[in-house]
Amino acid sequence: MTILDINNISIDFPTSKGVVHAVSNFSLSVPQGRRVGFIGESGSGKTTTALAAMRMLAAPGYVSEGEIHLHSLGDTNVLKLSDDEMRRVRLKKIAYIPQGAMNSLNPVMRIENQIWDGIVAHEGRVEQGELERRSRTVLESVGLPASVGQLYPHELSGGMKQRVCIAIGVCLKPDLLIADEPTSALDVITQRQVMQTLREVQETIGAGLILIGHDMGLMAQSVDDLAVMKLGKLVEYGTVRQIIEDPQHGYTRQLISSVPLVGGESFIKSAPAVLRGEAGPLLEFDRVTKRYGEITALHPLSFSLDGEQPKIISVVGQSGSGKSTMGSLMLGFTAPSEGRVTFRGKDINRLSTQDSLTFRKDVQAVFQDPYACFNPFYRVDHALSFPFKRFGLSKGSAHTRKAMEDACHAVGLDPTLVLRRYPHQLSGGQRQRLIVARALMLSPKLLIADEPVSMVDASLRATILKNIHDLKDKHGISILYITHDLATAYHVSDYVMVLYHGRVVEAGPPKEVIGAPQHPYTRLLIDSIPWPDLDRDWGSAEEAQKGLEALAEGKAADTVFRGDIPGFDLSVRA
Amino acid sequence: MTTHNTAGVAKPDLTARQIRRMKRFDNPWRNPKLIWGAGLMLGIVTLGILGRLFWNTDLVFTGSAPLKLPPIGFENLRGQSGQAGFPLGTDGAGRDLLALIVIGAPNSLFVGLLASVIGMSIGIFLGFSAGFLGGRKDDTIRILSDVMITIPPLLILVVFQAAFGDVSLTLMAILIAAFMWQSPTRLIRAQVLSMRESGYVQMARLSGASTMHIMFREMMPNLVPYLFGSFIANVTTAIVTAVGLEVLGLGPQRIPTLGRIIYEAINSGALIQNLWWWWGLPTILLGLMFIGLLLINLGLDEVSNPRLRKL
Numbered sequence: 001m002t003i004l005d006i007n008n009i010s011i012d013f014p015t016s017k018g019v020v021h022a023v024s025n026f027s028l029s030v031p032q033g034r035r036v037g038f039i040g041e042s043g044s045g046k047t048t049t050a051l052a053a054m055r056m057l058a059a060p061g062y063v064s065e066g067e068i069h070l071h072s073l074g075d076t077n078v079l080k081l082s083d084d085e086m087r088r089v090r091l092k093k094i095a096y097i098p099q100g101a102m103n104s105l106n107p108v109m110r111i112e113n114q115i116w117d118g119i120v121a122h123e124g125r126v127e128q129g130e131l132e133r134r135s136r137t138v139l140e141s142v143g144l145p146a147s148v149g150q151l152y153p154h155e156l157s158g159g160m161k162q163r164v165c166i167a168i169g170v171c172l173k174p175d176l177l178i179a180d181e182p183t184s185a186l187d188v189i190t191q192r193q194v195m196q197t198l199r200e201v202q203e204t205i206g207a208g209l210i211l212i213g214h215d216m217g218l219m220a221q222s223v224d225d226l227a228v229m230k231l232g233k234l235v236e237y238g239t240v241r242q243i244i245e246d247p248q249h250g251y252t253r254q255l256i257s258s259v260p261l262v263g264g265e266s267f268i269k270s271a272p273a274v275l276r277g278e279a280g281p282l283l284e285f286d287r288v289t290k291r292y293g294e295i296t297a298l299h300p301l302s303f304s305l306d307g308e309q310p311k312i313i314s315v316v317g318q319s320g321s322g323k324s325t326m327g328s329l330m331l332g333f334t335a336p337s338e339g340r341v342t343f344r345g346k347d348i349n350r351l352s353t354q355d356s357l358t359f360r361k362d363v364q365a366v367f368q369d370p371y372a373c374f375n376p377f378y379r380v381d382h383a384l385s386f387p388f389k390r391f392g393l394s395k396g397s398a399h400t401r402k403a404m405e406d407a408c409h410a411v412g413l414d415p416t417l418v419l420r421r422y423p424h425q426l427s428g429g430q431r432q433r434l435i436v437a438r439a440l441m442l443s444p445k446l447l448i449a450d451e452p453v454s455m456v457d458a459s460l461r462a463t464i465l466k467n468i469h470d471l472k473d474k475h476g477i478s479i480l481y482i483t484h485d486l487a488t489a490y491h492v493s494d495y496v497m498v499l500y501h502g503r504v505v506e507a508g509p510p511k512e513v514i515g516a517p518q519h520p521y522t523r524l525l526i527d528s529i530p531w532p533d534l535d536r537d538w539g540s541a542e543e544a545q546k547g548l549e550a551l552a553e554g555k556a557a558d559t560v561f562r563g564d565i566p567g568f569d570l571s572v573r574a
Numbered sequence: 575m576t577t578h579n580t581a582g583v584a585k586p587d588l589t590a591r592q593i594r595r596m597k598r599f600d601n602p603w604r605n606p607k608l609i610w611g612a613g614l615m616l617g618i619v620t621l622g623i624l625g626r627l628f629w630n631t632d633l634v635f636t637g638s639a640p641l642k643l644p645p646i647g648f649e650n651l652r653g654q655s656g657q658a659g660f661p662l663g664t665d666g667a668g669r670d671l672l673a674l675i676v677i678g679a680p681n682s683l684f685v686g687l688l689a690s691v692i693g694m695s696i697g698i699f700l701g702f703s704a705g706f707l708g709g710r711k712d713d714t715i716r717i718l719s720d721v722m723i724t725i726p727p728l729l730i731l732v733v734f735q736a737a738f739g740d741v742s743l744t745l746m747a748i749l750i751a752a753f754m755w756q757s758p759t760r761l762i763r764a765q766v767l768s769m770r771e772s773g774y775v776q777m778a779r780l781s782g783a784s785t786m787h788i789m790f791r792e793m794m795p796n797l798v799p800y801l802f803g804s805f806i807a808n809v810t811t812a813i814v815t816a817v818g819l820e821v822l823g824l825g826p827q828r829i830p831t832l833g834r835i836i837y838e839a840i841n842s843g844a845l846i847q848n849l850w851w852w853w854g855l856p857t858i859l860l861g862l863m864f865i866g867l868l869l870i871n872l873g874l875d876e877v878s879n880p881r882l883r884k885l
Binding site for chain 1: 773774776777778779782783792795796
């Protein structure tokens with residue numbers, strides 16, 4: 001029995017420059033109790049299709065043809081319902097679990113009131129006791145204690161908020177749940193818990209589930225059937241096993257191969273490194289501690305990075321582990337509470353004006369968000385040419401222009417297509433590569449790459465990582481790669497540090513640390529990665545919980561050293 | 575929520591007119607509100623310029639014209655009808671109303687603009703300093719502006735103006751500006767605080783940019799729509815304050831302004847004598863000025879915030 005039938009729908013967005021066909025001739029059925037995944041890049045029409053079923057398309061979009069049927073409504077076309085009839089369908093028959101749980105809850109209402117809202121809107125007046133009983137039940141069904149109902153959203157963590165959104169979605173036991181990238185803002189460990197919760201709740205109430213996402217690994221662990229979308233068209237549809245083991249369409253193959261796996265040889269071929277011939281420590285942390293009020297973001301940490309042979313050091317951890325604090329300390333954006341950060345023997349927080357300019361030239365960064373890194377007021381050239389001139393590297397405007405073009409070529413961009421444009425005219429991938437090109441032009445000694453690929457479409461990640469890796473191999477730049485993604489850290493780095501609550505818990509070469517983890521936290525991180533491999537199961541919610549409990553039992557403070565590499569010396573003193 | 579309901583299903587009825595209206599948003603500056611508002615303000619400025627060129631401005635002096643003549647086409651209580659020499663009538667002291675308006679309206683606008691320019695300049699400087707430099711400077715500026723906001727400006731201004739006696743337009747603008755910088759300071763400080771952590775500011779810091787460069791070359795251009803909006807709102811407030819003082823009989827004593835005309839009309843019993851043109855015409859002009867400023871402000875809001883643009 002199918003719950004939802006989408007028959008041959010097309011969705012158009014009329015704009016002043018003509019009609020944009022966001023989705024064309026899309027047909028799909030969701031059987032009862034089955035999980036269907038919609039996968040595709042941003043702009044592929046996956047969310048638009050799902051929203052059309054809820055009649056929540058943003059104006060001026062509209063369904064230009066086709067029909068949508070909900071089984072429980074009989075033969076009625078959902079698109080023909082009146083507004084009030086549609087209102088009664090939403091949440092009761094189809095529930096939507098939004099992407100940003102952070103912004104989806106009303107900050108001035110208690111959680112239980114937000115759950116009651118939906119119940120009262122559909123069932124009229126309900127006894128207070130009954131409401132309380134139902135909100136308790138539904139919160140418990142998503143693995144939250146009933147007392148959460150009394151709290152306000154700001155008192156919950158990201159994972160808890162997302163579970164509250166799931167609870168609101170399932171409180172009326174709808175026929176169909178639509179989850180729009182419900183875990184994209186969460187780290188891997190929380191992602192695993194939330195997805196497991198969603199799966200279990202969906203099985204309990206027997207609803208169909210449409211899961212929208214772009215991560216093949218997450219899909220493999222969460223859904224039964226998979227619809228691959230590209231540019232508004234359904235390019236492939238089948239069971240997950242069929243699609244992962246025998247993909248027919250080139251785009252599907254590309255999506256599958258874009259997920260890096262831990263193990264085996266690196267997908268990046270290492271070329272012989274260029275020696276810079278500058279021995280002596282490049283960057284040193286001397287018992288650096290950072291506290292924000294009561295919270296210690298980074299416990300005392302000491303290491304020394306030698307400049308002679310460029311290498312990539314990865315810092316891995318969840319959000320809140322202190323890895324970005326570390327990056328910010330290295331860039332001199334924040335000063336340590338205790339200890340010293342030195343670059344070539346000089347304390348970076350006590351530099352003279354001249355030294356500080358040299359330091360800026362020698363230490364560059366690539367940040368997480370390629371959309372924010374360009375000033376929207378200027379053409380993208382400004383971001384490249386300004387530092388080039390500022391550091392006195394330019395020998396006239398023709399030279400600057402030549403350097404920009406060379407840098408673009410080096411990262412695989414066509415300068416005629418990207419230069420002289422405004423940032424909003426370029427894609428996220430192009431912008432991030434331009435930022436890498438910028439770093440290349442300045443030829444720093446050290447590059448801090450803070451989650452450089454987490455906001456870029458999956459298919460481009462490998463290319464950008466390759467660009468960054470080339471900076472080390474071809475241009476002799478040492479790189480500090482800050483990430484939450486163990487798989488990419490495994491492939492690009494020479495040395496890995498795993499951070500947990502501001503402490504290094506495991507460190508060593510990636511083949512040891514990530515390939516055969518020993519610390520319970522590292523193991524938990526690796527178990528939480530969704531593999532695009534059906535035979536390697538994610539495990540159940542209890543297992544995940546057990547992993548977390550094992551961590552809480554202590555021992556977490558001890559660092560497991562897994563071997564050294566020349567040129568990097570990590571010593572953690574209390 | 576209700577706005578989505580019908581939008582998702584039926585094909586929006588796109589007539590040629592609607593498509594033309596959509597096209598209009600391709601260039602956000604071609605905003606009808608903005609154009610109308612700017613048109614109104616330009617009209618008042620043009621009135622001032624053309625008037626000075628083609629009208630005898632000596633008629634603003636007392637006794638240069640017959641008393642209490644009505645505008646053309648009307649009769650006053652004495653049965654006199656309007657004369658072509660004084661098309662908008664004359665006041666109780668024998669001044670031509672057209673000449674008064676030609677001189678007075680630009681004066682009122684000038685006080686508003688000057689006060690706002692001074693206030694905004696202080697606000698930009700303090701707002702950027704507080705937001706970007708932080709620390710003790712931020713505390714000082716914030717506390718100072720918060721305290722100043724709680725002081726009712728009219729009260730202080732009345733005392734000041736009474737003490738100064740006859741003031742010039744510029745001095746009046748400066749006095750008003752002293753109460754005009756707090757809200758831009760707060761607005762800019764808030765914007766700068768959020769912008770300071772943005773990616774491109776971090777990139778500029780990495781590029782070795784100086785504080786001045788970051789503040790005025792990287793951040794400021796992105797604040798232009800806010801600054802304009804705030805500027806226009808301040809012009810309105812400054813004109814209201816100036817007119818308020820003038821109607822109380824304070825402010826410049828010898829220079830015609832719209833507020834001064836209204837003050838004299840009220841003082842000479844124009845309301846009782848049914849000399850409606852005396853107080854009515856300057857009031858209409860002030861109204862037009864405020865409508866023009868409001869339209870510009872709304873238009874600028876839509877330019878800087880595309881979500882407000884409607885079909």
